[in-house]
Amino acid sequence: MVTVVHPNLEDTEAKMSARDVSVFYGDKMAIDNVSIDIPTKYVTAFIGPSGCGKSTFLRTLNRMNDTIPLARVEGEILLDGDDIYRSKMDVVQLRARVGMVFQKPNPFPKSIYENIAYGPRIHGLAEGKQELDAIVETSLQRAGLWNEVKDRLEDSGTALSGGQQQRLCIARAIAVDPEVILMDEPCSALDPIATAKIEELIDELNGRYAIVIVTHSMQQAARVSQRTAFFHLGKMVEYGRTSDIFTNPLEERTKDYITGRYG
């Protein structure tokens, strides 16, 4: 059974492309032969029931699966045409280009300023204190957090509320000027108001960065994304414009999932 890809995606300019990607944890196959183009200018949502492999697939896009000893990836993933799994790929460089935001907000137990400044500092993106200050300010502004924290940049990042912490993590990812931002259920630990703020933020960042978001909430996928991929049991079942997937799914399983028959 192959993925059903909607035919009307010609305008998609691919930032990342996966070609026949399979992921194994030991002997267990977690991702089965997925091929997808991640567009440069849109937000792509991965939806599907728990355990369907959408988070696993997301983590292959910046090689975060490397940290899991038994994980093995087959196939190729291209970033601007370069295979990121080739042996000479510099993983540190890759992760600077493909940033990630996690399910649970995970600010460093340091000051707000240090949280943002850490990435630019290790990558040598700023010459001197003033430039670093500027990067911190822009990143926080883009993440919509500047006005809330500008007077307490020296406070601990962990003292912020959950929603603020998650925006801090997004600002931290933005600070190293990535090309792609991967978000792994960024709102699942947040209340509805904080969720709305994050979604608003994703809307604002759309176009500047290629964004991939994994979400459990179909409403969220419908609200923030332009492309949606539906995963089920390690396979990508259907991929197309978000509007098409939700109003006119071609696959029976997709239809069952979005109408709430399982998941």
Place this chain on the structure above:
Amino acid sequence: MNERTPPMRTPAFEARLKKRYAAERRFRLTGIAAIMFSMIVLAFLLVTMTLNGVGGFQRAELTVPVDFTEAGISGDPTALAQPGAMQSLEMQGLPSVVTFFAEQELGEQGAAQLGTGAWREVGRAIIDDPSLLNGSTTFDLPASSDLASALRGEGPDDLQVLAAQLAQDRKLDTHLDFGFLARSDATDPQQVGIWGALKGSILTMIVTLALAFPIGVLAALYLEEYAPKNRWTDLIEVSINNLAAVPSIIFGLLGLAVFLWIFPSMRSAPLIGGMTLALMTMPVIVISGRNAIKAVPPSIRDGALAIGASPVQVVFHHVLPLALPGILTGTIIGMARALGETAPLLMIGMRAFVAAPPDGFTSPATVLPVQIFLWSDEIDRGFVERTSAAIIVLLLFLLVMNGLAIYLRNKFEKKW
């Protein structure tokens, strides 16, 4: 028609509830009892030690006025600044001068009870201040240990009478003995000091810490963060856990067989002692370090990796600072154990009689617990109080060391 009692109010439920509360009360009481018991034991220990030890910080001293003007000892300050000044004073007859004035003041019987090396204390005072030779000075000199026990009411009757007589004339009294903290081991309990052993302990602990801490922390970091999980690392883990449980005397044998074989001339040296104790401390630091590193949430590692930190940066910028308080706690435990250790040091010759404080990491030394062990073995009754005093010094040293470590730990914890 609402006759039914709600389930909360049935007698069976009430009985169960009562039982649950009773169980909780019992548990709390046992906990309090356990704490009370340990507090009482601790208090008992501290009180007995202090009561015994207070005597150890004092000694019986005879008051002897010495008039140097007619003693004929040359007071050239430059000569007295030379290393051989004490020998020179001895050659010029200082011992007999002291004996002469003691006989005048205390009578022949009393002077005979002056400690054997008492004149050395006069000599040390002269070396410190040569102008003493121009006049007469009153010295408090150590009494013999027989006279000291006679003053406490022990020993032969005639000495007890003499002691009582001298005490009545205000010529024999117990004084606070600050010299105890400055002198080293001696055969006469009146003239022993703890400084030699204390310095030996300090030097040994420095070597232990300098070896065990970096090696232990790096081993823990490698095993947790880098090592692949396979049969070899399992084997290493089991070995380290076993090492932590090996009786300490085995480490002494190892030190004897290996370190003294490599450095045969360094018997009794703090360097070798420190190396041996480091072997013993390292597994404790590795185990506690691994637990502390394991307790750092993986999300912090993910966060750092995801913005492009290299594994080394993740470890040294994030994991290690967060794990440091836990690692320090393990280090305190390991170091405290090393400080109190006697057995392995006996094996490498740190039980020798060392009358001078060590002047470096390679000169012969002993350590506090070994000194305590040696003194407790002495026959002379005067050593009983000295032993307690040494235990107090050991406990205080431990307290200072742990206090420092706890201060450091809190400082690192506050940082985030």
